[in-house]
C-alpha cells in the first residue's frame with residue numbers, strides 16, 4: 001500500500017468510529033447519511049479547528065459538549081429560500097391548492113423546514129387562496145437553532161429582492177412587501193402567517209409518524225440520506241399521509257426506484273410532486 | 279479471471295468544455311463500456327441540463343446524475359448545475375448542495391477526489407479546457423492512488439489555464455489533443471488485468 005492509501009484507510013476507520021461515538025454517546029444517528037458528505041464535513045471541521053487527527057475529535061465528542069454542537073452544526077446544510085424553485089410553487093398554486101380546498105380542514109407537514117422560508121412561502125399562498133384559516137401546519141426540523149429562527153421569521157433584507165422575484169415567478173399577484181415589515185437590516189414576516197403553524201423538533205431518522213396529513217413538503221433533506229434511510233423516510237411519509245395526500249420532494253430527489261414507489265402516482269415528474277394512491 | 283484494467287472515467291471542464299465534450303464523446307462513444315462521470319462548470323438556467331443536450335449522441339446512455347443512483351457501465355453522468363457530484367464507496371452517486379469550492383459548484387475536485395478513493399488504480403481522470411484551477415488537486419489525488427491522469431494540451435484547449443494548472447500540479451500519464459486523448463483512451467479501455 002502507498003502512504004496515501006494507508007492514510008485513507010486510517011481516515012475511513014476513524015470516520016466510522018466517530019459516527020459510532022455520536023450515536024452511542026448522544027443518540028445522533030448519521031449512520032445512514034451519505035458517507036461522502038459526513039466525511040467531508042468531519043475533515044472540514046478537523047482542518048478549521050486544527051485537530052491533529054479524527055481520533056482526537058472522537059475524544060472531544062465524548063467529553064466536550066461545546067465541540068459536539070460545533071460538529072453538528074457543520075453536518076447540517078440549512079440553505080433555503082422563499083419560493084425556492086418557483087415552478088414548484090406555481091404548480092402548488094395552480095394544481096394542489098384546489099385539491100386541498102376540497103377537504104373540510106387541511107393538515108400540512110414541512111419536514112426539514114430549516115429556517116422557515118418555505119413555511120412562510122406556502123402560508124402566503126394558502127392565504128391568497130382563502131384556505132389558510134382552515135389549515136394546520138406542522139413545521140419540523142431536528143435542529144433547534146434553525147427552528148427558533150423559523151419561529152422568529154426574521155430574514156436579512158438583502159435577500160428580499162430575490163424572494164420577491166421568486167414570489168412573482170410562482171404566480172404571486174399581490175405586493176410581496178405586504179407580508180413583512182422592514183427595518184434597516186431585516187424583514188420581519190407578518191405574524192398572521194404564523195398563526196396556524198406549530199414549530200416542533202422532529203428527527204426523521206428516529207421519530208415517528210404524523211397522522212392524516214394532506215400535504216407533506218420535504219425538500220432537499222433526503223438528498224443527504226443513503227438509499228436505505230431514504231426508503232425508510234418515504235415509508236414514514238406514506239404512513240403519515242391520508243389517501244390522496246400529496247408529497248413534494250426536492251427537485252433532485254425522487255421516489256423512483258424506492259420501495260415506496262408503487263404506493264404513489266406521479267403528478268409532476270420533473271417537479272417531484274406525488275400523490276398517495278387511494 | 280480477466281477484467282478491464284480501468285473501471286471508470288471522470289472528466290472535468292470549464293470554459294469551452296461543451297465543444298470539447300462533443301468532440302471527445304463522438305470519438306470514443308462506441309468504445310465506452312464503463313461509466314463516465316462529468317463535471318462541466320455551468321450556471322443554473324432553463325437550458326443547463328447537459329444530459330438533455332448530449333443525449334441522442336452516438337446512442338450512449340446519457341443522464342443527469344441523481345442521488346443514490348448506482349454507477350452503471352456504458353453510461354455518461356453529468357453533474358447537475360448547482361450541485362457537487364461525488365461517488366460513494368458502494369459505487370453509487372451523491373449530490374451535495376454544500377458551498378462552492380474555488381467558486382465552483384459542481385466542483386471537479388470533489389468528483390475526482392471521491393472517485394479516486396473508490397476506484398483507486400482503476401480510474402482515469404481527464405482535465406480539459408477551462409479558465410480556473412479546478413481539477414488540479416483532484417487529478418493529484420487520482421495519481422496518488424494509482425490511477426491514470428490525462429490533460430488536454432494547453433495549445434489546443436480553448437482556455438489553457440485549467441490544463442496548465444493541472445500540468446503544473448501533476449506529472450500526467452498522457453497529455454494531448456482531444457483526438458490524441460481519444461486514441462489513447464481507446465487503448466487504455468481495451469486493457470485488461
Ligand SMILES: C[S@@+](CC[C@H](N)C(=O)[O-])C[C@H]1O[C@@H](n2cnc3c(N)ncnc32)[C@H](O)[C@@H]1O
Pocket residue numbers: 076077078079080081084111112113114115118140141142143146202203204205218219220221250
Ligand atoms: C437544505 S435544508 C432544506 C430546507 C427547505 N426544506 C428547503 O428545501 O429549502 C435541510 C434541512 O434538513 C434538516 N435535517 C437534516 N437531517 C434531518 C433529520 N434527520 N430530521 C429532521 N431534519 C433533518 C436540516 O437540519 C436542515 O435544516
